[in-house]
Amino acid sequence: MDLPWRFPDPQEEARKRAAEFQRLTPDERLRELLDTVETGLVILRESPHRAAIERVTLEREEEWRRAHREVFRRHGF
Secondary structure: OOOOOOOOOHHHHHHHHHHHHHHOOHHHHHHHHHHHHHHHHHHHHHOOOHHHHHHHHHHHHHHHHHHHHHHHHHHOO
């Protein structure tokens, strides 16, 4: 085993991943994004903290509703 271990530079890895993504076609990019979103939803559904996540999500949605109602009230939309 060779020591010390060397880990890749996170910024360089991010640049490589960004370049790979930019080379994809628009359809491939959309598929990648949708796959990422779906993976996140699966993780949320299977989380042992699902109840807390749902509570926070509902609280944030209500905050957005209040903010939208306030904008409409103030500006007459």
